[in-house]
Amino acid sequence: MSTRAETFRAEVVRREQLSSHFVRPVLAGPGLAGFTSTGIPDEWVALTIPGQFQTRYYTVREWDGAELTLDIVVHEHGLVTEWASTDCVGREVTISEPKGSFAMPADAEWLLLVGDLTALPAVARIMETVSVPVTAWVETPDEPIRAYVDRQKSAQVSWSTPPSGVETATADIVTSIDWPPGSGYFWMAGESSQMRAIRKHLMRERQLPTSAYDVMGYWRGGGQKRQPRAVDPGPIWRAGKAAGKSDDEIWADYDSARDDAAREKTT
Ligand SMILES: Cc1cc2nc3c(=O)[nH]c(=O)nc-3n(C[C@H](O)[C@H](O)[C@H](O)COP(=O)(O)OP(=O)(O)OC[C@H]3O[C@@H](n4cnc5c(N)ncnc54)[C@H](O)[C@@H]3O)c2cc1C
Numbered sequence: 683m684s685t686r687a688e689t690f691r692a693e694v695v696r697r698e699q700l701s702s703h704f705v706r707p708v709l710a711g712p713g714l715a716g717f718t719s720t721g722i723p724d725e726w727v728a729l730t731i732p733g734q735f736q737t738r739y740y741t742v743r744e745w746d747g748a749e750l751t752l753d754i755v756v757h758e759h760g761l762v763t764e765w766a767s768t769d770c771v772g773r774e775v776t777i778s779e780p781k782g783s784f785a786m787p788a789d790a791e792w793l794l795l796v797g798d799l800t801a802l803p804a805v806a807r808i809m810e811t812v813s814v815p816v817t818a819w820v821e822t823p824d825e826p827i828r829a830y831v832d833r834q835k836s837a838q839v840s841w842s843t844p845p846s847g848v849e850t851a852t853a854d855i856v857t858s859i860d861w862p863p864g865s866g867y868f869w870m871a872g873e874s875s876q877m878r879a880i881r882k883h884l885m886r887e888r889q890l891p892t893s894a895y896d897v898m899g900y901w902r903g904g905g906q907k908r909q910p911r912a913v914d915p916g917p918i919w920r921a922g923k924a925a926g927k928s929d930d931e932i933w934a935d936y937d938s939a940r941d942d943a944a945r946e947k948t949t
Contacts, residue, residue: 687778687779688716688778688779689730689776689777689778689779690713690714690716690717690776690777690778690779691711691713691774691775691776692709692710692711692713692714692750692774692775692776692777693709693710693711693713693772693773693774693775694707694708694709694770694771694772694773694774694775695708695709695710695711695749695771696708696771697766697769697770697771700753700827700830701822701824701825701827702823702824702825703755703756703757703799703822703823703824704753704754704755704756704799704802704822704824704827705753705754705756705766705767706743706751706752706753706754707752707754707766707770707771708749708750708751708752709749709750709751709752709775709777710748710749710750711774714748714750717745717750717777717779717780718779718780719742719745719780720780720781720782721782722780722781722782722783722784722785723782723784723804723807723808723810723811723812724741724782724783724784724804724807724808724869724871724896724898725741725742725780725781725782726739726740726741726742726780726781726782726804727739727740727742727752727777727778727779727780728777728778729752729762729775729776729777730775730776730777731761731762731765731770731773731775732765732773732774732775734761734919735915735916735918735919735932735936736761736915737778738760738761738762739900740752740753740754740762740803741753741803741804741807742780742803742807743803743806743807744807750777752803753802753803754766755799755800783896783898784804784808784869784896785893785896786812786814786867786869787865787867787893787894789865790814790865790866790867791814791815791862791864791865791866792814792815792816792817792862792864792866792867793808793812793814793815793816793817793866793867793868793869794816794817794818794859794861794862794866794867794868794869795808795809795816795817795818795819795869795870796818796819796820796852796855796856796859796868796869796870796872796880797819797820797821797852797870797871797872797900798820798821798822798850798852798871798872798873798900799820799821799822799823799824800871800872800900800901801820801870801871801872801900802820802822802827802830804869804871805818805820805831805839806830806831806832808869809831809832809835809838809839810831810832810835814866815838815862816835816838817838817840817862818831818838818839818840819839819840819842819852819855819859820839820840820841820842821841821842821843821844821850821851821852821855821872822841822842822843823843823844826839826841828841842855849873849903849904850872850873850876850903851876852870852872852873852876852880853876853879853880853883856870856880856883857883861888865894866894867894867895867896868884868890868894868895868896868897869895869896869897870895870896870897870898871897871898871899871900872899872900872901873899873900873901873902873903874899874900874901874902874903875902875903875904877897877898877899878899880897881897884897915936918932918935918936918939919932919936921935922935
């Protein structure tokens with residue numbers, strides 16, 4: 683039995699270039715009719731682009747009940763990067779139900795946000811929804827996109843670029859922060875090894891309880907390859923399509939092939 687979450691089909695109705703490495707596909711269409719936001723400001727969806735089985739996660743920058751906006755970093759090479767770099771208007775994609783993680787305690791007196799360009803959509807949405815004083819640091823390979831965040835709050839964003847020859851250095855931003863007094867909340871997202879370093883810093887140096895922060899690895903750097911999958915979805919997708927199966931039927935085939943592989947591994 684498949685336990686896969688609900689998915690929604692949508693068409694790319696517009697595509698905007700926000701900066702050299704940042705692209706905005708706007709999704710719409712009747713397939714989004716049942717889509718409901720969690721209301722959690724860093725909520726994300728799993729995006730499946732045409733002809734693919736693998737998904738990549740993207741923050742919901744905006745959902746106005748009709749159009750859903752994703753803002754995508756186009757880096758050196760990658761599945762979604764290559765797709766988003768082309769004219770994807772008119773193409774049909776699938777997205778999952780949204781999920782969120784941001785959980786600022788009700789008594790937090792301030793909020794600190796740190797991230798690279800992949801975290802900017804969440805940083806901006808969080809800034810637009812909270813009422814406590816917020817300070818944000820955003821690392822981008824491009825020029826600062828000042829108009830991206832709510833105008834009144836844009837002054838609270840510090841922009842930086844990674845040091846020359848370095849892919850990302852968001853951990854260095856955190857170790858140089860002058861922390862406000864009192865209790866607050868810290869949210870950060872970006873490259874995974876930077877996030878690991880910061881979790882250690884928050885636990886050991888800052889001695890924060892886990893309820894006082896949320897640090898999420900959004901991507902793996904250093905040219906690391908993705909973990910090979912126990913079952914290659916490509917042939918299942920192609921065979922399913924050739925047999926005229928629906929996406930749900932193909933997902934079910936994939937789930938059952940994975941179950942079989944897991945059983946083989948344990949016997
Ligand atoms: C909860 C969550 C929310 C996210 N929200 C966003 C978002 O709103 N916008 C956004 O752009 N990304 C977001 N990401 C990150 C995004 O899912 C990854 O960057 C993803 O790997 C990009 O897919 P791709 O197909 O372009 O590259 P992949 O095919 O996944 O990777 C190809 C190669 O590129 C490298 N790579 C992956 N991402 C980057 C990067 N950003 N910079 C440099 N190298 C990279 C990988 O190490 C790999 O070697 C989010 C991730 C999570 C977990």
